[in-house]
Amino acid sequence: MKILIDGDACPVKDIVIEEAVRRKIPVTIVTSFSHYSNAEQPPGVKTVYVDSGADAADFRIIQLAVKGDLLVTQDYGLASLALPKGLTVLHHKGFQYDNDNIGQLLESRYLSAMIRKSGKRTKGPKPFTTEDRHKFRHLLVTILKEKTTES
Template sequence: MKIYVDADACPVKKIVIEEATKAAIPVTLVTSFSHYSNEEQPAGVETVYVDTGAEAADYRIMKLANKGDLIVTQDYGLASLGLAKGCTVLHHKGFAYTNNNIDQLLQTRYLSAMERKSGKRTKGPKALTEEDRNKFRHLFLKSIEN
């Protein structure tokens, strides 16, 4: 198993790195050049930089990931592709994307986009709470134990 993180705006990178390092599971952070950092990462953590295009990180993750790998993303489209490839896909708010919930999530995203396109204002995502972080950590640990 390898872990891939859609890292541009991922608020749980530190949790992933901390727990994956303890479990000796390799982590690849995929991020755009606009988020370049000289920060040293622990052994087993690699950063892959991609162009700043809209889906550049998603495409690279899908090129790198294999069946049985774990992907952390908030992007429903990437989650859908990861599930189709046989990956475990987690959201930073502490839930797993599944074949049972992905269609509803994609439909909700589409309807919200249509509302915004027609000029309606929609609410953004709620701020990440400490409870969300704890939920994510618990689900992440459970996912890497299997």
């Protein structure tokens, strides 16, 4: 198992890296060249850079992923591609995507896009909070414990 991070706008990279390094689980961060960094990563953590195209990171993540991997993303579309491939998919706000919630999440995203397309405004996401960080860490640790005891 490895952990993949949709890295362009992921506010919990540090948490994922910390928990993964502690457990010696490899991490791959996929991000666009526009977010290039010379920062050194800990052993077991690598960064894969992709073009800045609309879905370049998503396509690369799906290409790299194998059944049993864990993915961290806020992108509902990417989550919907990863679930049938057998990935465990987590949102940075501390919930897990699954076959029961992905349809409703995609529908909500679509309806919001249609409202904006008609010229109206929609509310953006709520700010990311310290409580969200704690909730995410708790979920991640729980999932990692489950996955490492399965192996």
